[in-house]
Amino acid sequence: xxxxxxxxxxxxxxxxxxxxxxxxxxxxxxxxxxxxxxxxxxxxxxxxxxxxxxxxxxxxxxxxxxxxxxxxxxxxxxxxxxxxxxxxxxxxxxxxxxxxxxxxxxxxxxxxxxxxxxxxxxxxxxxxxxxxxxxxxxxxxxxxxxxxxxxxxxxxxxxxxxxxxxxxxxxxxxxxxxxxxxxxxxxxxxxxxxxxxxxxxxxxxxxxxxxxxxxxxxxxxxxxxxxxxxxxxxxxxxxxxxxxxxxxxxxxxxxxxxxxxxxxxxxxxxxxxxxxxxxxxxxxxxxxxxxxxxxxxxxxxxxxxxxxxxxxxxxxxxxxxxxxxxxxxxxxxxxxxxxxxxxxxxxxxxxxxxxxxxxxxxxxxxxxxxxxxxxxxxxxxxxxxxxxxxxxxxxxxxxxxxxxxxxxxxxx
Amino acid sequence: xxxxxxxxxxxxxxxxxxxxxxxxxxxxxxxxxxxxxxxxxxxxxxxxxxxxxxxxxxxxxxxxxxxxxxxxxxxxxxxxxxxxxxxxxxxxxxxxxxxxxxxxxxxxxxxxxxxxxxxxxxxxxxxxxxxxxxxxxxxxxxxxxxxxxxxxxxxxxxxxxxxxxxxxxxxxxxxxxxxxxxxxxxxxxxxxxxxxxxxxxxxxxxxxxxxxxxxxxxxxxxxxxxxxxxxxxxxxxxxxxxxxxxxxxxxxxxxxxxxxxxxxxxxxxxxxxxxxxxxxxxxxxxxxxxxxxxxxxxxxxxxxxxxxxxxxxxxxxxxxxxxxxxxxxxxxxxxxxxxxxxxxxxxxxxxxxxxxxxxxxxxxxxxxxxxxxxxxxxxxxxxxxxxxxxxxxxxxxxxxxxxxxxxxxxxx
Numbered sequence: 001x002x003x004x005x006x007x008x009x010x011x012x013x014x015x016x017x018x019x020x021x022x023x024x025x026x027x028x029x030x031x032x033x034x035x036x037x038x039x040x041x042x043x044x045x046x047x048x049x050x051x052x053x054x055x056x057x058x059x060x061x062x063x064x065x066x067x068x069x070x071x072x073x074x075x076x077x078x079x080x081x082x083x084x085x086x087x088x089x090x091x092x093x094x095x096x097x098x099x100x101x102x103x104x105x106x107x108x109x110x111x112x113x114x115x116x117x118x119x120x121x122x123x124x125x126x127x128x129x130x131x132x133x134x135x136x137x138x139x140x141x142x143x144x145x146x147x148x149x150x151x152x153x154x155x156x157x158x159x160x161x162x163x164x165x166x167x168x169x170x171x172x173x174x175x176x177x178x179x180x181x182x183x184x185x186x187x188x189x190x191x192x193x194x195x196x197x198x199x200x201x202x203x204x205x206x207x208x209x210x211x212x213x214x215x216x217x218x219x220x221x222x223x224x225x226x227x228x229x230x231x232x233x234x235x236x237x238x239x240x241x242x243x244x245x246x247x248x249x250x251x252x253x254x255x256x257x258x259x260x261x262x263x264x265x266x267x268x269x270x271x272x273x274x275x276x277x278x279x280x281x282x283x284x285x286x287x288x289x290x291x292x293x294x295x296x297x298x299x300x301x302x303x304x305x306x307x308x309x310x311x312x313x314x315x316x317x318x319x320x321x322x323x324x325x326x327x328x329x330x331x332x333x334x335x336x337x338x339x340x341x342x343x344x345x346x347x348x349x350x351x352x353x354x355x356x357x358x359x360x361x362x363x364x365x366x367x368x369x370x371x372x373x374x375x376x377x378x379x380x381x382x383x384x385x386x387x388x389x390x391x392x393x394x395x396x397x398x399x400x401x402x403x404x405x406x407x408x409x410x411x412x
Numbered sequence: 413x414x415x416x417x418x419x420x421x422x423x424x425x426x427x428x429x430x431x432x433x434x435x436x437x438x439x440x441x442x443x444x445x446x447x448x449x450x451x452x453x454x455x456x457x458x459x460x461x462x463x464x465x466x467x468x469x470x471x472x473x474x475x476x477x478x479x480x481x482x483x484x485x486x487x488x489x490x491x492x493x494x495x496x497x498x499x500x501x502x503x504x505x506x507x508x509x510x511x512x513x514x515x516x517x518x519x520x521x522x523x524x525x526x527x528x529x530x531x532x533x534x535x536x537x538x539x540x541x542x543x544x545x546x547x548x549x550x551x552x553x554x555x556x557x558x559x560x561x562x563x564x565x566x567x568x569x570x571x572x573x574x575x576x577x578x579x580x581x582x583x584x585x586x587x588x589x590x591x592x593x594x595x596x597x598x599x600x601x602x603x604x605x606x607x608x609x610x611x612x613x614x615x616x617x618x619x620x621x622x623x624x625x626x627x628x629x630x631x632x633x634x635x636x637x638x639x640x641x642x643x644x645x646x647x648x649x650x651x652x653x654x655x656x657x658x659x660x661x662x663x664x665x666x667x668x669x670x671x672x673x674x675x676x677x678x679x680x681x682x683x684x685x686x687x688x689x690x691x692x693x694x695x696x697x698x699x700x701x702x703x704x705x706x707x708x709x710x711x712x713x714x715x716x717x718x719x720x721x722x723x724x725x726x727x728x729x730x731x732x733x734x735x736x737x738x739x740x741x742x743x744x745x746x747x748x749x750x751x752x753x754x755x756x757x758x759x760x761x762x763x764x765x766x767x768x769x770x771x772x773x774x775x776x777x778x779x780x781x782x783x784x785x786x787x788x789x790x791x792x793x794x795x796x797x798x799x800x801x802x803x804x805x806x807x808x809x810x811x812x813x814x815x816x817x818x819x820x821x822x823x824x
Contacts, residue, residue, distance in 0.1 A: 089607035166635065
């Protein structure tokens with residue numbers, strides 16, 4: 001008996017799912033070397049063990065001075081200073097400036113005690129060894145990075161939930177934090193159903209097809225920071241589907257089931273999801289194309305997502321629902337901001353009011369800018385997405401877009 | 413002796429470097445399981461070993477028919493057809509439609525021989541067992557995916573140089589291609605120089621700093637598909653720098669050296685790069701901020717990039733020059749299209765005409781849309797980038813942007 005499809009907007013559907021998940025990360029943390037932590041998400045805040053820089057540094061090649069000694073200096077009336085020495089790189093200056101003294105210092109070198117500014121080489125001259133003439137007044141702090149200017153001691157430099165990019169790896173290294181606590185990768189149990197589906201390593205018999213979804217979704221899960229665990233291909237029989245779903249559910253932080261593509265197979269999926277426990281199915285049917293028969297559920301604390309069996313629908317829907325859930329499980333707090341490319345549509349695209357459409361497009365570089373060419377092909381055809389560079393969202397309030405319209409393309 | 417800095421625009425600089433590299437990939441290929449090939453780049457084209465789908469499939473739940481039999485059908489004058497059977501999922505239909513016959517078929521099921529269309533369940537009714545009334549005419553091909561509609565046998569479905577995304581992994585699996593030839597990850601030799609630099613695991617002495625660049629760059633290289641190989645920290649002595657650079661050069665597909673930050677240390681880097689061989693230094697000085705003292709060189713076939721020592725400059729410049737070179741080494745052919753976010757600047761940003769500026773910004777979600785807040789901080793301060801979500805490019809023809817201006821932010 002086909003279930004009544006109450007169609008929910010994609011945004012509402014996602015909110016409904018996320019609102020049923022714990023707001024705090026439940027995934028345990030693990031300690032990894034910082035050098036291997038790219039893309040991982042911090043599980044605990046990092047406080048700076050010391051200030052950065054840990055000593056006042058020069059930003060230029062020049063002379064460390066007491067700024068007051070250069071007051072009123074000009075080319076016609078230079079300030080005469082005695083050269084007290086040179087600051088070696090990577091070693092303490094070993095000197096303290098007395099009034100009227102200067103010290104040669106290189107970019108990145110430590111400012112000697114009692115100095116508070118650096119005069120650039122080109123703003124001074126050395127008429128005699130051991131003496132310099134400063135041609136410009138210097139302000140206190142000029143050309144100096146103060147101790148702790150980047151980061152103060154004890155400052156929280158990175159918060160729990162921060163994804164680690166190259167700059168975070170560098171920043172942690174600067175502080176000597178060579179190991180970090182990160183969220184374990186959420187285990188995403190992936191189940192494909194369908195009597196006609198066989199493993200890709202198998203030669204399909206007549207009327208059989210290879211399992212595309214388990215592998216495309218595994219790759220997407222991996223990209224999003226999850227750990228895909230494939231639970232195989234299950235025939236369209238309710239007992240087998242229920243027991244496979246229960247096993248995946250017990251071992252996973254998130255379960256993704258791709259339904260068989262017939263209405264009856266989809267109903268089986270919904271039934272298997274319902275059998276996992278409460279609160280159960282939260283959304284069954286989303287006002288979106290492709291992907292209308294999407295199921296969003298929570299059983300216990302574990303989110304369960306039922307994706308359409310068509311590989312194009314499955315991947316489009318997984319980007320919209322599976323990826324944000326993985327971010328939530330990882331404890332990422334920053335909003336996901338999708339960068340886009342602006343292009344002009346090369347052809348009319350029809351849509352239906354009240355429904356969000358996602359149209360795969362190929363991007364073409366033209367002298368007039370980027371062109372977005374719709375990739376025609378039904379959502380059963382995985383190579384539709386292979387030929388595409390991104391998706392154009394057709395908002396629900398329109399009934400299509402005309403050729404030549406500017407569109408925003410979210411690249412894959 | 414400081415070298416004359418001829419400032420080149422960033423685009424010209426990159427083109428000059430790329431034009432000296434072989435246009436064809438020279439990196440050897442390796443065979444990897446498709447399931448582990450996400451993000452890798454194909455080293456050889458893939459031809460479809462069989463058509464996809466390999467048999468004509470129904471896209472709906474319905475009745476496979478000979479379209480001609482439904483000609484002129486309507487609710488008041490339905491076409492009466494005899495039900496010849498049901499097509500099981502995952503098995504050959506085992507029947508051939510005679511004129512006037514139909515067969516029940518599920519979404520994804522094989523179309524029986526002699527059938528050429530599928531009537532949706534809702535467009536037919538079954539008044540008596542073994543008989544259906546079709547209420548609408550059907551066109552040949554309707555609700556059917558033809559054999560080879562996605563991919564024809566022998567068709568080149570993926571070209572050499574294609575990066576593998578989740579959909580490519582799925583598409584390859586659909587074709588039973590469970591292993592693929594990909595370009596080996598280019599080895600990127602990374603060298604940090606500076607008398608004041610120590611390894612992050614070491615407690616720095618007075619006036620010493622930990623090596624940020626080797627690790628931040630390693631992460632960026634890894635993200636771009638390269639294999640970072642750190643060649644350690646080299647003191648600012650020409651013989652040591654030359655011999656370390658030569659060793660890295662001999663073992664790498666690309667060498668990246670971050671210079672010490674003083675003018676003399678930068679000159680040493682340039683000298684060490686020049687000593688590696690011809691054609692040698694192609695660009696020394698780019699009209700960009702941060703990163704003016706960038707060096708782009710080729711020695712033999714190996715590109716060598718000298719980055720400024722300041723970590724912010726090093727990372728910004730690496731995104732502009734190191735990443736495209738890694739793409740070239742991998743054999744990626746598609747142009748790199750940088751997706752962006754549109755935001756409004758929260759403050760005036762000054763720039764200098766003739767120079768491209770890259771300003772780190774933090775993105776803030778506001779009711780009026782995204783706001784881009786410049787992150788102030790000198791380019792010596794790695795946490796400047798940690799606090800930022802992306803970069804705003806200030807084009808060379810402007811002298812800055814006013815608060816409130818719309819800007820395009822390239823996220824990290």
